[in-house]
Amino acid sequence: MRPGQRTLLRHVLVVWALCGSVTGCKGKSDATTPAASGQPPFMSTVAAPIAQMGDDAPAPEKTDGFDGKRALAQVAKQVSFGPRPSGSGAIAKLQEYLLAELKSYGCEVETDSFNSSTPAGRVPMKNLLVKIPGDKTGIILLGTHYDTKRLDNFVGADDGGSSTGIMLELARLLCHQGGKYAVWIAFFDGEEAVRKEWADPDNCYGSREMAARMALSGDLPKIKAFLLADIVGTRMPHFKRETASTKWLVDLVWSTAKRLGYGSIFLDEDYAVSDDHESFLKRNVPSVDVIDLDNGPNGDVYYWHTPQDTMDKLSARSLAIVGHVFLESVKQLQAK
Ligand SMILES: [Zn+2]
Numbered sequence: 001m002r003p004g005q006r007t008l009l010r011h012v013l014v015v016w017a018l019c020g021s022v023t024g025c026k027g028k029s030d031a032t033t034p035a036a037s038g039q040p041p042f043m044s045t046v047a048a049p050i051a052q053m054g055d056d057a058p059a060p061e062k063t064d065g066f067d068g069k070r071a072l073a074q075v076a077k078q079v080s081f082g083p084r085p086s087g088s089g090a091i092a093k094l095q096e097y098l099l100a101e102l103k104s105y106g107c108e109v110e111t112d113s114f115n116s117s118t119p120a121g122r123v124p125m126k127n128l129l130v131k132i133p134g135d136k137t138g139i140i141l142l143g144t145h146y147d148t149k150r151l152d153n154f155v156g157a158d159d160g161g162s163s164t165g166i167m168l169e170l171a172r173l174l175c176h177q178g179g180k181y182a183v184w185i186a187f188f189d190g191e192e193a194v195r196k197e198w199a200d201p202d203n204c205y206g207s208r209e210m211a212a213r214m215a216l217s218g219d220l221p222k223i224k225a226f227l228l229a230d231i232v233g234t235r236m237p238h239f240k241r242e243t244a245s246t247k248w249l250v251d252l253v254w255s256t257a258k259r260l261g262y263g264s265i266f267l268d269e270d271y272a273v274s275d276d277h278e279s280f281l282k283r284n285v286p287s288v289d290v291i292d293l294d295n296g297p298n299g300d301v302y303y304w305h306t307p308q309d310t311m312d313k314l315s316a317r318s319l320a321i322v323g324h325v326f327l328e329s330v331k332q333l334q335a336k
Contacts, residue, residue, distance in 0.1 A: 057316035064327040065173050068320025074101075074165035075233065075319075076311055078146070079157050085150040086116075086190045086205070087123040094146060095126055098187060101168060102130055107175040112213065116205040118194040120150075125189035127206045130171050131182065138181035139219065140333050141226040141285075142167060142326065145191030145206065145276055153307040157314055160192075162233025166323050173327065179334045181224060186210055191230075191276050198274060207276035211283050225249050225333050226287040228277045232322045233314040234300045237292045240271035244278065246286040252332055253288055257325045265321060290322065 057068030077097065078084070084091040095111075102109045112127045125147075144163035148156035155161075164187065171185050190205030201208075214220040227249075232239075239257075241250050257266035277287040295304035303309045 057320050060320075063320045063324035066169055066320055066323035066327055068316035068318075068323065070172075071165040071169040071319040071323060072233075072314060072316040074168045075157055075161040075314060078161045078164060079155045079311055083151075083154050084146070084148045084156070084160070085192070086118075086125050086147045086194075091147060091189070095128070098128055098146065098164075098168070102128070102171055102175075105172045105175045107132070107171050112209065114209050116190055116209075118190075118205070119202055120194045123190070123194070123205075125205055125209070127189055127210050128187040129210070130175065130185040130187075132174055132177070132179070132184070134179050134182035136180050137222055139223045140179075140181050140183045140330055141186060141223050141280075142170060142183065142330075143186040143188060143207070143226060143228045143276060145188040145230065147189050147192055147206075149192040149305055150194060151305060151307070154305070155307075155310060157309050157311045158231050158233045158301060159304060159309055162231065162314060162319060163229035166229055166232060166319055166326065169319075169323055170326060174330070179330075181334055183330060188276055203274070204276050204279050207279035211279045211285075215283060220283055220285065223280070223285045224336070225252075226277060226280045226285050227253065227326060227329060228275060228287065228289045228291075229322060229326065230275055230289060230291045231293055231301060231304070232290060233318050234292055235313065235315040235318060236300055237265055237318050237321075238294060238300055239266050239290055239292055240269040241267075242275075242277075242289045242291065243270050243272040244281060245288040246281070249286045249288045253290065253325060253329050256328045256332055260324060260328060262321055262325065266325070290325075 060067045078094055081090045081094050084094050099109060107130045110129045110131060114125055115122045116125050144167045146160055146164045148154055148160045167185050167187065174183050188206030188210065191203065193203040195202050241254065254266050273289055273291055273293055275289045275291060277289040280287045292300050293304065294300040295302060303313055
């Protein structure tokens, strides 16, 4: 990162070793859906592990209706498109899929197509935004990125896929619910840096675009909270309190997780990560990033930004836990 910018501190030494700098590169994963079309939702090579993982998902009635197996299948669907970097044919197919899936839930979805200047030239990108209306002025914003990093044979099951699978499942549940405040769900393109290293401004293209557009439209001050998920599907996750995130919002999410019995997963340890939440933090929107980027050799996400970020690393149970925490956190925010 450039001087003056917040440095990604998580496991600095490991990042140094992997990325060659202390600025950190970021990671995420991917997943797929059991399409309503009746087509096999995932590649045959990963079908067996998915079935095994799905078995440890709690019943949806124990997680506010959130279906961890369904979210995992949504990740598998994404992965089935192959590597999905911004501007690729594969991500275009995924965009079509996401739009069709969201509309099938009855969601109102807006799209924003734009071009970004990147180290690889101008790249077409597209943000998707689900808008669930509320009774009063105010917006609760949820978010994920759905692009995958430009690496050979990288399908981003956890990095890009897992959080997108969760947001699809949240949309399926929330698009039929009213509330005091509106709930918007953002699917960002272009989070991953085009270069190998994470160095501003080569990252977070989609979230910067959306935050800028909301500033122009006047929606930005209406956002009461932004909850970002990224790299959330690993089998034994440990989420730490991201240090730049807004303290009261971190407290709300972490206390919610503990009340639900997930205190051994949402830890009271600090961790600094650069991610899409910064695009909104810079504009004074209260924001939190729920992310597990423990990518050391023995870490939870040792496969980060490698071809090993595949479906077999994921757990339907982990997706269900994060989905449950997000649903209950939205309830808490609706009551404020
Ligand atoms: Zn990544």
